[in-house]
Amino acid sequence: MDFGYRLDPGYIVEHLGELSLGLVWTVVLTSIGIVGGTLFGLIGGALRSHRVRTVSPLIAAGVEFIRTTPLFVQIFFLYFGLPDIGLKASGFVVASLALVIWGAAYNVENFRAAIEAVPKEYHEAARALGLRPISIFVLVTLPVTIRLAIPSVTNTSVETLKNSALMLAISFPELTDTAVNLVAVSFRVFEVFITVGVVYLLLTAGLTRAMREIEHRIAWTL
Amino acid sequence: MKILTPAGIALSMIVMASFAPVAAADLKAQLPLEIESRGELVIGVKCDYPPFGYVDANGKTVGFEIDVVREFATYAFGSPDALDLQCVTGPNRVPYITSGRVDGVASVLSWTPERAKIIGFSEPYFDSGIQMLVPADSTIKDWPDIKGKTITTTNGGTQSIWLQKCMPDVHQMLFDNTADSLSALKQGRAVAFPQDMTLLVGIVAKDPSLKIVGHSVARGPFGVGVKLDNKPLADWFSAAIAEMTKVDFFWKTLMKWVPKDTLEEFKTAVPRPGQAPISYKEAEDIYKCD
Amino acid sequence: MPTWVGPVAVYMAQGFEATIVLALACSVASVVIGTILGVAMITELSLLRRAVRLYIELWRGLPLIVILFFVFFALPAVGLRLNALSAAGTGLSLWGSAVVADNVRGAIQSIPRSQFEGARALGLGWITTMRLVILPQAVRRLLPPTLNLLTSLIHGTSLAAQLGALELLESARRSIQRLVLDLGQPHSLPIFATVMIVFFAVCYPLILLSRRLERRLHV
Numbered sequence: 001m002d003f004g005y006r007l008d009p010g011y012i013v014e015h016l017g018e019l020s021l022g023l024v025w026t027v028v029l030t031s032i033g034i035v036g037g038t039l040f041g042l043i044g045g046a047l048r049s050h051r052v053r054t055v056s057p058l059i060a061a062g063v064e065f066i067r068t069t070p071l072f073v074q075i076f077f078l079y080f081g082l083p084d085i086g087l088k089a090s091g092f093v094v095a096s097l098a099l100v101i102w103g104a105a106y107n108v109e110n111f112r113a114a115i116e117a118v119p120k121e122y123h124e125a126a127r128a129l130g131l132r133p134i135s136i137f138v139l140v141t142l143p144v145t146i147r148l149a150i151p152s153v154t155n156t157s158v159e160t161l162k163n164s165a166l167m168l169a170i171s172f173p174e175l176t177d178t179a180v181n182l183v184a185v186s187f188r189v190f191e192v193f194i195t196v197g198v199v200y201l202l203l204t205a206g207l208t209r210a211m212r213e214i215e216h217r218i219a220w221t222l
Numbered sequence: 223m224k225i226l227t228p229a230g231i232a233l234s235m236i237v238m239a240s241f242a243p244v245a246a247a248d249l250k251a252q253l254p255l256e257i258e259s260r261g262e263l264v265i266g267v268k269c270d271y272p273p274f275g276y277v278d279a280n281g282k283t284v285g286f287e288i289d290v291v292r293e294f295a296t297y298a299f300g301s302p303d304a305l306d307l308q309c310v311t312g313p314n315r316v317p318y319i320t321s322g323r324v325d326g327v328a329s330v331l332s333w334t335p336e337r338a339k340i341i342g343f344s345e346p347y348f349d350s351g352i353q354m355l356v357p358a359d360s361t362i363k364d365w366p367d368i369k370g371k372t373i374t375t376t377n378g379g380t381q382s383i384w385l386q387k388c389m390p391d392v393h394q395m396l397f398d399n400t401a402d403s404l405s406a407l408k409q410g411r412a413v414a415f416p417q418d419m420t421l422l423v424g425i426v427a428k429d430p431s432l433k434i435v436g437h438s439v440a441r442g443p444f445g446v447g448v449k450l451d452n453k454p455l456a457d458w459f460s461a462a463i464a465e466m467t468k469v470d471f472f473w474k475t476l477m478k479w480v481p482k483d484t485l486e487e488f489k490t491a492v493p494r495p496g497q498a499p500i501s502y503k504e505a506e507d508i509y510k511c512d
Numbered sequence: 513m514p515t516w517v518g519p520v521a522v523y524m525a526q527g528f529e530a531t532i533v534l535a536l537a538c539s540v541a542s543v544v545i546g547t548i549l550g551v552a553m554i555t556e557l558s559l560l561r562r563a564v565r566l567y568i569e570l571w572r573g574l575p576l577i578v579i580l581f582f583v584f585f586a587l588p589a590v591g592l593r594l595n596a597l598s599a600a601g602t603g604l605s606l607w608g609s610a611v612v613a614d615n616v617r618g619a620i621q622s623i624p625r626s627q628f629e630g631a632r633a634l635g636l637g638w639i640t641t642m643r644l645v646i647l648p649q650a651v652r653r654l655l656p657p658t659l660n661l662l663t664s665l666i667h668g669t670s671l672a673a674q675l676g677a678l679e680l681l682e683s684a685r686r687s688i689q690r691l692v693l694d695l696g697q698p699h700s701l702p703i704f705a706t707v708m709i710v711f712f713a714v715c716y717p718l719i720l721l722s723r724r725l726e727r728r729l730h731v
Binding site: 168189190193194196 | 586591667670674
Binding site for chain 2: 519522523526585588589593595674676685686688689690692693694695696698700
């Protein structure tokens with residue numbers, strides 16, 4: 001193996017501080033993306049499946065556009081493009097917004113599919129019991145929906161985590177951006193990228209495990 | 223008639239030389255065999271850094287360094303097109319060298335003691351320092367004025383390292399290309415854009431809404447970067463540079479790329495016959511804070 | 513039409529060509545490699561199954577951009593020096609094949625046991641069973657997720673811009689960069705909007721097709 005230069009794992013130790021800060025930002029950004037994306041996805045999915053007039057087709061169009069265009073391009077558009085018409089936001093706002101919008105778009109589909117998968121019998125039984133539509137949704141549809149949606153929402157959440165790495169494009173100091181900047185001054189591609197790769201593998205594995213735990217817990221309470 | 227007299231030999235050599243291809247300038251160094259047999263040089267250059275290397279309206283890569291590199295190709299193989307240009311950025315230009323993707327890079331690569339441990343350098347072909355680009359109405363006059371503020375620049379550059387060492391409280395917004403940094407400055411995302419003054423001069427010439435401030439710091443001459451163990455190639459580039467200096471190639475080429483009224487400032491930026499040669503000595507404490 | 517539009521459009525058309533070629537190449541590679549790996553996952557050989565499982569978890573657990581950086585900068589150490597476009601294609605194929613492998617495994621496992629048993633009762637060998645009975649049924653179930661993967665791969669080509677490969681996004685970025693440095697006016701909004709519209713035009717039909725196939729499968 002010819003690395004082209006002499007490896008020095010000590011480099012990572014020296015820069016543990018910067019990398020840790022990058023990791024913190026990754027976690028913060030991902031959390032915002034997952035919470036915001038899931039919440040808005042649920043609301044959007046509910047509106048879509050109930051065919052709420054006016055709003056529903058708008059949501060559908062928005063979801064369609066977000067899902068057919070690359071997130072990477074969306075980020076550039078929001079950060080460098082919008083200021084052309086006076087809409088300038090900080091790197092943090094753009095990064096968070098981009099992740100939340102992206103996550104919400106995918107979760108709208110996840111939740112819509114889950115809502116429509118709730119067996120009709122549940123609705124009929126609830127209506128027979130005289131429950132109002134809102135109560136039916138909150139007490140009957142929602143719990144089942146959440147359980148049905150967890151696998152796809154987990155997927156979207158893990159994708160959000162991986163998507164946070166794209167924020168290097170707008171110089172937001174999350175983990176991958178930090179890694180690239182370290183490589184830029186030290187040229188130590190192997191030490192840095194292997195370290196960062198391992199960290200991401202641990203993060204994605206951890207997130208998946210956590211979501212599975214939630215799934216088991218909910219299964220018992222529903 | 224004996225042709226083999228000294229005069230005869232001299233005459234025949236002159237005749238032969240005038241028919242010889244423009245190539246094979248009699249450099250005192252030999253091009254490494256691997257490159258010789260390939261028939262072309264593979265060089266990494268900047269594609270976003272006028273006037274050194276950038277992409278013009280026709281999609282062609284042009285610039286001062288591109289002209290220099292084409293001259294290298296002419297010296298090596300007799301044609302300015304015996305060349306494969308690869309676009310490199312601040313972060314990837316050294317990995318491009320160490321992974322053998324290119325024979326060398328001529329991409330505003332400043333000599334620094336740290337880099338000299340990882341890659342080899344030819345003799346310098348350009349000398350420059352770092353200054354700051356700010357909006358014309360900015361109150362910033364020199365480096366102390368940016369204390370605690372946000373600046374933007376390209377990652378992997380000497381200015382970034384200098385700032386990290388000498389002004390660590392300045393927040394750096396780093397991009398891998400100059401235009402994103404320039405956009406960030408113009409959008410008010412940062413208060414200043416520290417960068418090579420040659421680049422800034424070119425920008426200010428076209429954009430009166432910006433001005434250059436700050437005294438020159440982190441003076442680091444540019445050289446052609448090659449693999450550390452490829453001294454023969456570094457020597458070849460140095461020999462070519464020496465030849466080109468003799469015919470004042472660098473000054474004549476620079477004149478094409480720099481606005482006329484700023485030409486004076488660059489008199490000592492390039493190697494010229496009759497001038498003291500640019501040396502890496504001053505870059506040994508390139509990061510000294512003043 | 514303002515004068516800057518012409519050269520930019522030409523340059524971006526060049527980038528678009530590269531995007532399509534890259535997307536097609538890694539789609540084919542992903543499907544071929546992924547199918548082989550997916551089938552490998554349902555064999556009796558537990559070592560093979562575990563190896564493929566590791567492959568899948570590895571490439572699906574990393575951000576795509578980190579995979580691309582790694583392929584581009586790290587592979588030269590083992591002698592594989594790829595240019596930006598090929599490195600992007602390789603990285604995308606590694607990720608894509610992992611997704612396809614998982615999908616293929618899932619699709620095959622969703623076919624009722626009775627099919628396998630029936631084939632065995634008829635005396636069909638393992639490979640023949642796969643070829644004539646299992647895979648044709650699996651393919652129907654695989655169409656929607658594969659179309660989704662195709663869309664993701666097309667999106668993924670835009671990451672090649674970070675390696676400096678000249679595809680659609682990079683051609684847009686370089687044009688904007690040139691305009692900023694030349695004219696002082698980047699025109700970022702229309703240029704990035706155009707890039708998004710092009711991706712929309714290419715991916716929307718795929719998503720529509722995927723959705724229609726999904727509906728037909730459930731009926």
